[in-house]
Amino acid sequence: MTSAISIGISGLAGWRVLQRTETRQIEATAKDPVIQRATAYFRENLTSETTAADLVGDYKMLQVALAAFGLEDDLPNKAFIRKVLDSDTGDSKSLANRLSDKRYLKLAKEFQNLADTEATSNMVAEAYVQQQFQKRVGEGNEAYRLALNARKELQGFAARTSSDRTMWYEVMANETLREVFEGAFGFSSSIANLSVDRQLDEFMSASDRILGTSSFAEMSKPEVTDKLITRYLALSQMQTSVSSNRYSAALALLSR
The missing domain is CATH 1.10.3700.10 (AGR C 984p-like)
Structure with missing residues (x-):
């Protein structure tokens, strides 16, 4: 290939x-x-x-x-x-x-x-x-792959008749899709230690606060999906920069 x-x-x-x-x-x-x-x-x-x-x-x-x-x-x-x-x-x-x-x-x-x-x-x-x-x-670029996948999955949700809570459970069970939402919402990996119902509440609350909605009918709209992905990529880039700066600082200290 x-x-x-x-x-x-x-x-x-x-x-x-x-x-x-x-x-x-x-x-x-x-x-x-x-x-x-x-x-x-x-x-x-x-x-x-x-x-x-x-x-x-x-x-x-x-x-x-x-x-x-x-x-x-x-x-x-x-x-x-x-x-x-x-x-x-x-x-x-x-x-x-x-x-x-x-x-x-x-x-x-x-x-x-x-x-x-x-x-x-x-x-x-x-x-x-x-x-x-x-x-x-x-x-x-792995972040771009995850962003593309999230966009595709959310487009598919648009035609679904399941309840929003059901679809949120699906997001939480889908590793690649969940990673985008976690990144966009600024969640740490420790959220997985909470009960499933508590995690659901946290995801929906963060979505309402950050995206302005927790409804997948709204999130599947291009402008809302773009907001999710933009935030995910921006925060992902910031974390990468912080990690890179810390690594550079550590190397500088070791070279003294």
Whole structure:
């Protein structure tokens, strides 16, 4: 695959450059021969008869499917993924529904309804390219990868009918999305030591105070999402600068 996507500058200035060049960068990612082969293989082998066992048993197909949903780290956990795919998505007590990270439920739903394999293939291929783009951005700047992921996830929340409290629980269970909110709200890692309900109250209170809303219908609006990401990147850059200055100061003292 191609090398990491490097913007050349960091912080908010680099984020603005990334936004301006994003479409071109995604197109370049999609044209990568390795990615083209991966998506072509998936398209060629997905049929309306594809079962959970078929998908889990085909490493190449599974890698594309999981990566499309941001679950590539679960590639070695085939038995677990098989159980997720075989879950009854209509049963609130099934594994896919009980998992707090709802990406697994989305995965199960997508591959339990393969009546229109072309639509599924197109969706998975597009999502796979997006994830590979984010991955390459992350190799150059991890904060930008997290910001891109947060923007995408919040866009998806816009069409949801779940309650805001339910979606906040999902944010808290989604490691990459949670990191952006924690960073934007100035939370330390110690917040994880609080009870889940207390954490929820803290997240919602901070969102109302900083973003002006704790409603995902509002947060999914471009201007509010941009406010969240801008604050996250600004505070992230400040922390990086402080750490760098401390390191430089320590080196100066040691060199005396």
